[in-house]
Amino acid sequence: MLDIKALREDPDHFRRALRVRGEAGNHQAVDRILELDQGRRAAITEADELKARRNSVSRTIGERKRAGEDASDLIAEMREVGARIAELDGRVAEADAEIGTLLLETPNLPLEEVPEGDESANVELRQVGTPLRHPFDARPHWELGEALGILDLARGAKVSGSGFPVLRGAGARLQRVLIEWMLEIHVREHGYEELHVPYLVTGDALTGTGQLPKFSDESWVTSRDDLWLIPTAEVPVTNLRRDEIIRAGELPLRYTACSPCFRREAGAAGKDTRGLLRVHQFDKVELVRFETPERSREALEELTAEAETILERLGLTWRVLRLAAGDLGFAAAMTYDIEVWAPGVEQWLEVSSCTTFTDYQARRANIRYRPAPGEKARFPHTLNGSALALPRLMVALLETYQQEDGSVIIPEVLRARMGSEHLMA
RNA sequence: GGAGGGGUGACGGAGCGGCUAACGUACCGGUCUUGAAAACCGAGGUCAGGAGAAAUCCUGCGUGGGUUCGAGUCCCACCCCCUCCGCCA
Known part of the structure; x- marks a missing residue:
């Protein structure tokens, strides 16, 4: 607000x-x-x-x-x-x-740094690694996944409709291992507190973070109780402190949570929806920060780097974009998108959006902090970013580390947790 | 889901429809002290939102309605917490 x-x-x-x-x-x-x-x-x-x-x-x-x-x-x-x-x-x-x-x-005001224009005005800030071209016929992840028996899209569709993928065996295990590994990095190295949060929230919570009232089409809502399925852990995590005054000295607050994310993707039918590219339910490790206005700009760089380190350690190739004003989310003041290279579909896939909301969400959710005892309460800045979204990360891993024989090499950092070095049929 | 109890300030806790929400604790200020604690003093002060240049004023007793010249207090609906019962992973 x-x-x-x-x-x-x-x-x-x-x-x-x-x-x-x-x-x-x-x-x-x-x-x-x-x-x-x-x-x-x-x-x-x-x-x-x-x-x-x-x-x-x-x-x-x-x-x-x-x-x-x-x-x-x-x-x-x-x-x-x-x-x-x-x-x-x-x-x-x-x-x-x-x-x-x-x-x-009315949406948030973009920061001065944000370029004017629509999506085409997004600015690439850096690219790390070189987009991989396999010397053999690279396969898209849905082919790899089905062949390896780790991905079952058809049965997911039987149970819930299209866009509800099922992971099986080593696929399910790989995702679980990734989640645990990412959470531990954020907790142990980046100083976040791990949270486990509700997946159904009130309309007030969605209003606090900015999904409502304008974007009700994007979320699922339960008819009997008027509770909404969260589109991201950002919603319950940011709203944790709704209507509170955070005590002096408590900032910054850093929370990380993994949750399923439910998105109707209304109007997105047929648009890059094959396989795991765009689904209705997916898991995501989210980072949320409450910062003082003075530190929030710097915090956005930190947050983005925290997301990037995941890709770096997995040996993937990615690029970072500064979004143009027309491509910004409703509550966002500035956003960096992180896109990972997926050599099977030959696309850059958005795996993270790192955003500062300045005091916009804090005002909506009435979250304040007291800079020092006795001082007047002010609105903190909120920030968040995915680190990372699982399906597209899985896509990049499978497609990047696929071998000519259809097997997939497990990245070094995950081998101990996976208990194996390969995914094989 | 059923029965009962409760929700008042930073905390505890009073409050027959009528001075300006009692009292206690804590905090803050002062006296005393080398410093602190204790004690004492203070028609005193403490939270949030709003209007105003300011003085000052208004609103807030879980939330929303209603009755009234006037509501913390009476009426209606709802929310949350606690105890017990039922159901249940």
Whole structure:
């Protein structure tokens, strides 16, 4: 959520910043918000004066009654004052509601560094490694997986529909081993606290992180209880501290959690959906940070490096993109996408988005921190990134380490946990 | 799911529909002290949000409605926590 006070002070800045997001920027909302805000404040001023009067007169009424005197003239007057107050309060509530809706539907402001334009304006910052070309006919992961008996897409579809892959045997084991290995790196080397979180959350939680109200089509919701399946662990983890004031000195907070992620992918049918490329349910190790505004920019670089180290240790090839404004997520102020090279499908696959939300999520979720005892509470910055998403990581591993005979070599760092050096049919 | 109990400030804990939410603890300030603790003093102060240039004022007693000149207090609905019962991995 944007800061209405800042918006009031420098509306042009907001109009400009929202305009670079294109259509989704909703910059027209700025003027409507200013107009509502003005009416709201006028009503509050008048209502407050009347309330002050009512409070003091009500006291007088009480005194008179106790003294056995008549107070009917004051009561009659206060009845009218009460009606006027109710009218003004109603007007304030209406303005609050409309302002609230507009603020909830207006995305975050991109940082200055974010390039203007759509997806095509994304900037490649670095590429590590060289995209591999196998000297033999490289196979896509779905062929490798089916042949090795570690991936069963057909039966997953039988049970739940397309987009719900089943991993079998060594495939299931490989994913489990990867999850454990990644979590331990983040806990032991990067200082994160491991969490295990609910997979069903309230609508309030999704609003706090920015998925609702605008993107309800993207999530599944249960009809009996109005609980939503999480699209990412970001939602329960960030909302852990909703409506709290984090004590002085507790920042930064670093949480990591692995969870399944449920995504309807509405409108994405047929678009790079083969095999594991785009699925409705997948596992992901997520990193979430709460940082002071002063440190958040630096923290984004750290977070991105923490995700990259996973790819480095697995010996994969990747590149890092700075997303353009038009490609940013709704709540994001800046995002680095990490894409891994998959030589079977010959594509760069997004395995991580590392994002700073500045104070946007914190405002929505009403998460604050006290910089020092006795100081006024402020909004922290929240950041998160995948490290990493499992299916596409599995794709890159299988396709990169496939051999001409269809077997797959297990990367060195996973061998002890896997208890083997190869995947073989 | 059923029965009962509960939700008030940083914490504990009162609060017949009517001065400005009692009291205690903690914290903060002061006296004393080399320093601290203890003790004592303080019509005092402490949280969040909002309006205002400011003085100051308004709102907040789980949430949302309602009754009333006036609601922590009365009415309705809902949420959460605790105890017991039932069901259950």
